[in-house]
Amino acid sequence: MKYYPIFLELKGKDCLVVGGGSVGARKAATLEKCGANVKVISDRFSPRFDDLKKTTICLEKKEYEKQDVKGMFLVFAATNNADLNQQIKNDASMLNILCNVADAPDNSDFLLPSIVDRGDLIVAVSTSGSSPAMAKKIRQDLENYFGPEYAQLLGLMGNIRKKLLSSGQASNENKAIFHTLIEKGILELIKANDEININAVLCDVLGRKYSYQDLVSSRSDE
Incomplete structure (x- = not known):
């Protein structure tokens, strides 16, 4: 390297x-x-x-x-x-x-590097100076793969993590929660802008105190 x-x-x-x-x-x-x-x-x-x-x-x-x-x-x-x-x-x-x-x-x-910017998700691509054109092509491919929904997902996950920690939840217990949210297809639901089912998943995994609308608004207020 x-x-x-x-x-x-x-x-x-x-x-x-x-x-x-x-x-x-x-x-x-x-x-x-x-x-x-x-x-x-x-x-x-x-x-x-x-x-x-x-x-x-x-x-x-x-x-x-x-x-x-x-x-x-x-x-x-x-x-x-x-x-x-x-x-x-x-x-x-x-x-x-x-x-x-x-x-x-x-x-x-x-x-x-060439950068794919999706909020908290930053994907950097470098060809070590050998071919900037190839780095640009790879970046464009990654931009198509990692859509805007990834920025929304990470913003949501970040606020969930803050809320869990503020409630006294141990950080090592959060890993399983986030894995479960991903396995239940929350990324796909965000991409589809399906707020009803996003809230259903949040309620199932985290309880009624976790609302998608509240979590998104708290992100935008920062």
């Missing part, structure tokens, strides 16, 4: 993207979605950044300088200038900061 797969907690972490094109915009948007403090530096920004002006992303219109990488948790070199990308990578390496260089996997400290 060439790379070590890992999911990073980026909430509140300072991340720098250098580059105002579509690649930089994609990277910045994903970082912001994960809760990072994102700064993007470029001497000009493409229209792809227009929507990002409404987010918490900091856009700084200027030339890149060596000190820009200081204090960053992650750095992304996403310009269309190979020499500048290399300089950014070198500056980050001098400070032991991990850097991803756009379209240069062999010169990056880490790669960005």
Whole structure:
């Protein structure tokens, strides 16, 4: 295995993207979605950044300088200038900061996988830089397999778990409950939007105190 797969907690972490094109915009948007403090530096920004002006992303219109990488948790070199990308990578390496260089996997400290985002379900696909097109194809296949119902199921399961723990239920007893819910086809019922039978399953397994409507609304209130 060439790379070590890992999911990073980026909430509140300072991340720098250098580059105002579509690649930089994609990277910045994903970082912001994960809760990072994102700064993007470029001497000009493409229209792809227009929507990002409404987010918490900091856009700084200027030339890149060596000190820009200081204090960053992650750095992304996403310009269309190979020499500048290399300089950014070198500056980050001098400070032991991990850097991803756009379209240069062999010169990056880490790669960005193709992602299937279904709420709490994140499926990441990488071909270790060998074929981004193949990674995209696999991602598309997985998107068809893992539909939006998986996000709804995991949101429901998460709230059930919280309610069980708050009622004093031991965490090691929850495993059997979740297995039973899955075996009773709750995923398929969610996909079919069959709330009557979802509630019937919840009542059968957990009791009348567990309502699908209440559990879903408590998720949306967070």
